[in-house]
Amino acid sequence: MTTTSSRARPAGLARRPVVQALGLALATVSLGAQAQGQAAADFPSKPIRIVVTYAPGGLTDSMARVLADKMSKSMGVPVLVENKPGAAGIIGTDYVAKSPPDGYTISLALSNAIYTNQFIYPKLPYNPNKDISFIYKLANGPAMLVVHNSVPAKNLEEFKTWLKANPGKINYGSYGIGSYPHMVTEYIGKQLGVPMSHAVYKGEAPMVQDLLSGQIQFAFGSPAVMKPHFETGKLRPIAVTSNKRFATLPDLPTFGEQGWNDKPYGLMGWFGFIGPAGIPKPILDKLAAETRKAMADPDIQTRFVNFGYEAVTDSSPEAHEAEYKRNVGYWKELVQISGAKME
Incomplete structure (x- = not known):
């Protein structure tokens, strides 16, 4: 007669490592959420950089400096303008796309950097659909x-x-x-x-x-x-x-x-604030709220009109991104019809 000495493990003991792992994962998520929430609550706690993808002295640079001055006074931290021109906005946009997604590095971008460059340049170093956060559309640019x-x-x-x-x-x-x-x-x-x-x-x-x-x-x-x-x-x-x-x-x-x-x-280019993908929503919302506050100023609106643009006073991260998704197909078609291509 053959017998075995193995003893069955209680079901509770078998489940314990799984429960512990799940608890650890939930705790990690909870701590991450708390840290993110704290970062948003403390934002901004240091200078914010607005990257302009064109040279100093142009309309884009002038817009950025007007807004930087207004937002700095409201937010209580320096808002600095940094110019990174070149390659139809690609150099500056790529720099921002690869920056930490903490809200401290954003760009005042022209729509071509987001809409059309992806269809014109076959080796674009950033993907607008994956690497960009939309913050606020500042102005439409009628031609x-x-x-x-x-x-x-x-x-x-x-x-x-x-x-x-x-x-x-x-x-x-x-x-x-x-x-x-x-x-x-x-x-x-x-x-x-x-x-x-x-x-x-x-x-x-x-x-x-x-x-x-x-x-x-x-x-x-x-x-x-x-x-x-x-x-x-x-x-x-x-x-x-x-x-x-x-x-x-x-x-x-x-x-x-x-x-x-x-x-x-009926298509129009735009100027808007964008940032790297992954900026926490509370920080996106805070940046948008501060921008909306600046754009509500009649003096800012008048300056934008004098620059030749239609100021937008009611944008948001959701509205800005939704417009991009709604229109990007039309811009792709226009690029194809024109035959525009750059190596």
């Missing part, structure tokens, strides 16, 4: 279609007639391959079957100089830069890309008001 005064057009219908009468003879300008002015003009040309020559400039200012001299016949540009030349009669506005007329040019109709209702004519 105006503007012609040299030699162009016999005062509205979109006359502009269309002029384009179709001059295939292959028209030069237009933009401030970069893959910029909205480049892509929307290529869209117009393909819709009308009119080939045009594209002149690329390193910024809006040199583009406007060639527009004034007649080297190019038309371009899309910002109200702040273009408007002074309407008063001299050297340039003429045709339409604005927005769902409403621009405050400083109330007599200039939108594309939609003139019957051009395709989605590309």
